[in-house]
Amino acid sequence: MDTGAAAPSTPSGPPTSPPAPARRRYRPGSLEIFGSILLAGVVLREPLSTLLRPGGAETWLTIFVAVNVQALPFLVFGVVVSGAIAAYVPASFLSRIVPDRPLVAVPLAGVCGVALPGCECGSVPIAGRLMDRGVRPSAALAFLLSAPAINPVVLAATAVAFQADLRMAWARLVAGLATAVIVGLIWERLGRPEWLRPRTRVTADRQVPRWQAFLSAMRADFAQAAGFLVIGAGSAATLNVVVPRSWMQHVGSSILLSVLLMGLLAFVMALCSEADAFVAASLSTIPMVGKLVFLTVGPAVDVKLVAMQAGILGRRFAARFAPLTFAVAVVVGTGVGLAFWGW
Amino acid sequence: MDRLTQSVLVTLVGGALVALTASGRFALYVKSGFGPLLLAAGIALMLVGVACVVLAMRADGRAQAGAPATDQPRAGDHSHDHSRAAWLLVLPVLALLLAPPALGADAVARTSGSQAVADAPPPLDPNGPDQVVTGDGGYKPNDGLGSAPSETTVDGQQVRTMTFPPLPTGSKPDVPLSEFVQRALYDPTGSVTAHPVTVTGFIAPAGKNFDDGYLIAQLIISCCAADARAVRVHVDGAEPFAAGTWVTAVVTAYPGSGTLANEYVPTVAVASITKRVQPKDPYGR
Numbered sequence: 001m002d003t004g005a006a007a008p009s010t011p012s013g014p015p016t017s018p019p020a021p022a023r024r025r026y027r028p029g030s031l032e033i034f035g036s037i038l039l040a041g042v043v044l045r046e047p048l049s050t051l052l053r054p055g056g057a058e059t060w061l062t063i064f065v066a067v068n069v070q071a072l073p074f075l076v077f078g079v080v081v082s083g084a085i086a087a088y089v090p091a092s093f094l095s096r097i098v099p100d101r102p103l104v105a106v107p108l109a110g111v112c113g114v115a116l117p118g119c120e121c122g123s124v125p126i127a128g129r130l131m132d133r134g135v136r137p138s139a140a141l142a143f144l145l146s147a148p149a150i151n152p153v154v155l156a157a158t159a160v161a162f163q164a165d166l167r168m169a170w171a172r173l174v175a176g177l178a179t180a181v182i183v184g185l186i187w188e189r190l191g192r193p194e195w196l197r198p199r200t201r202v203t204a205d206r207q208v209p210r211w212q213a214f215l216s217a218m219r220a221d222f223a224q225a226a227g228f229l230v231i232g233a234g235s236a237a238t239l240n241v242v243v244p245r246s247w248m249q250h251v252g253s254s255i256l257l258s259v260l261l262m263g264l265l266a267f268v269m270a271l272c273s274e275a276d277a278f279v280a281a282s283l284s285t286i287p288m289v290g291k292l293v294f295l296t297v298g299p300a301v302d303v304k305l306v307a308m309q310a311g312i313l314g315r316r317f318a319a320r321f322a323p324l325t326f327a328v329a330v331v332v333g334t335g336v337g338l339a340f341w342g343w
Numbered sequence: 344m345d346r347l348t349q350s351v352l353v354t355l356v357g358g359a360l361v362a363l364t365a366s367g368r369f370a371l372y373v374k375s376g377f378g379p380l381l382l383a384a385g386i387a388l389m390l391v392g393v394a395c396v397v398l399a400m401r402a403d404g405r406a407q408a409g410a411p412a413t414d415q416p417r418a419g420d421h422s423h424d425h426s427r428a429a430w431l432l433v434l435p436v437l438a439l440l441l442a443p444p445a446l447g448a449d450a451v452a453r454t455s456g457s458q459a460v461a462d463a464p465p466p467l468d469p470n471g472p473d474q475v476v477t478g479d480g481g482y483k484p485n486d487g488l489g490s491a492p493s494e495t496t497v498d499g500q501q502v503r504t505m506t507f508p509p510l511p512t513g514s515k516p517d518v519p520l521s522e523f524v525q526r527a528l529y530d531p532t533g534s535v536t537a538h539p540v541t542v543t544g545f546i547a548p549a550g551k552n553f554d555d556g557y558l559i560a561q562l563i564i565s566c567c568a569a570d571a572r573a574v575r576v577h578v579d580g581a582e583p584f585a586a587g588t589w590v591t592a593v594v595t596a597y598p599g600s601g602t603l604a605n606e607y608v609p610t611v612a613v614a615s616i617t618k619r620v621q622p623k624d625p626y627g628r
Contacts, residue, residue, distance in 0.1 A: 227428030
């Protein structure tokens with residue numbers, strides 16, 4: 001399946017030049033296809049819902065819907081911001097305020113993540129729009145990684161979940177920010193622009209009023225990002241149903257084993273960064289260092305995010321960015337955890 | 344997917360969110376505190392969607408009137424204007440049509456784990472090996488229930504305990520299932536081993552830790568159904584109703600019945616058990 005927004009040259013929508021109307025053969029457009037799918041769903045509702053029996057499939061469907069419903073408000077918030085960037089922030093403004101030197105720009109972008117209260121799904125379209133607007137990719141990526149990990153809402157949720165040891169909120173702030181900055185700097189050094197999906201520069205602001213550009217940008221960003229969110233929700237639900245929660249309890253307290261396991265677990269569970277602290281806190285047998293790795297990897301890279309990044313920023317990008325982020329997050333999480341809690 | 348269809352889909356998703364929230368069914372999938380957030384997101388999507396439908400139809404109208412010059416690439420129209428990914432968004436809408444129920448007995452088996460309070464040393468098991476889980480603290484149960492575990496000596500034996508507020512007054516007071524389990528495991532005053540209380544949950548199969556009997560269980564979520572975990576108590580004897588039936592039961596815990604071997608699931612004596620409808624918010628705190 002093509003994961004992306006390819007095929008720019010075969011518009012199925014309005015023809016760009018008026019065709020000869022008389023000889024035009026009927027081809028169903030996407031609205032007709034969409035309508036028929038929906039109609040089929042409504043008509044077949046009864047027979048299909050009788051297929052739902054208590055069991056794995058039903059549990060899968062509930063979790064699939066739950067992940068989507070839970071992520072949508074944050075995604076909506078994200079596309080409002082990304083649409084505003086696309087429509088109202090001129091490229092010249094961003095290139096003026098973002099420092100030229102990457103050693104300054106990347107950490108600065110990381111720290112700016114504090115200001116965006118959302119979770120990880122919303123920040124992917126925002127990072128895409130920032131790059132559109134000429135922000136250096138490494139800085140946009142540092143922002144992409146830090147915003148879901150260190151914003152006030154996430155830190156407050158972490159503090160509530162770990163009431164008895166507030167060091168966890170601080171450790172998470174340090175580890176999340178360090179991961180974002182380190183990955184950003186590595187990308188500055190090794191990243192190549194051609195790995196990113198070529199984005200048609202929006203030079204416009206001509207002809208269309210800004211509010212129309214704002215609406216179209218929101219609509220386009222939402223439709224695309226939510227599409228990939230659906231892939232992520234499906235894989236998260238599958239892993240949730242297939243992998244029994246109980247096997248975590250037999251890892252014991254080995255730091256090395258728990259660090260790797262918690263990193264993998266954060267990747268496959270794809271929890272929202274505002275909820276993962278509660279899950280981490282409830283894993284009784286895992287040492288604190290392992291929990292911190294869970295909280296560091298989760299917002300930075302998971303199945304849902306890889307799907308969204310592959311779709312919005314390009315597959316070749318995601319294939320390199322995801323392993324890099326995972327490795328850095330595990331190492332940084334372990335290091336910060338050991339600094340806070342000792343071996 | 345063209346612009347018009349995308350706009351219709353965005354409107355539809357927004358409408359689905361609003362309907363889901365207004366009917367209260369959203370509590371089957373996410374924590375009930377999400378309500379206002381979902382409503383705001385749904386309304387925002389509907390407004391954006393409707394406005395985009397109007398814009399797209401006006402643009403189509405102009406294009407058909409033979410004025411292609413005004414339909415040149417416009418701000419905001421870039422590569423993902425004809426995104427195929429957007430088609431995937433049809434799936435959750437169709438899934439919502441099927442109205443999947445709240446997680447139930449099947450999820451209990453999948454999400455069960457030890458019920459010892461996380462990161463506290465588990466209650467000492469008088470019969471089992473003196474297993475102490477290492478790993479330092481950090482977790483305090485996030486339900487307003489008194490303080491973290493400490494050790495006390497009861498009847499010459501060291502047990503881990505927690506401090507609980509007194510039970511609500513009245514005979515057989517209502518106690519949330521999660522609180523009941525913690526009291527059964529950690530309350531040195533025996534508040535739920537000495538007095539019958541009323542709990543609510545659904546029937547689930549006994550699972551791998553018990554040879555017979557059944558469970559009264561509830562699922563606890565902190566954000567959405569993906570992070571559910573099960574709290575449960577065990578009852579001896581044949582199940583009175585089918586698995587998944589919601590019940591209200593008057594129960595008393597057997598002291599010391601939750602052990603390492605059974606993941607600290609206490610066994611209870613049931614004085615009465617009656618069917619009830621599923622609560623509006625089926626997940627506990």
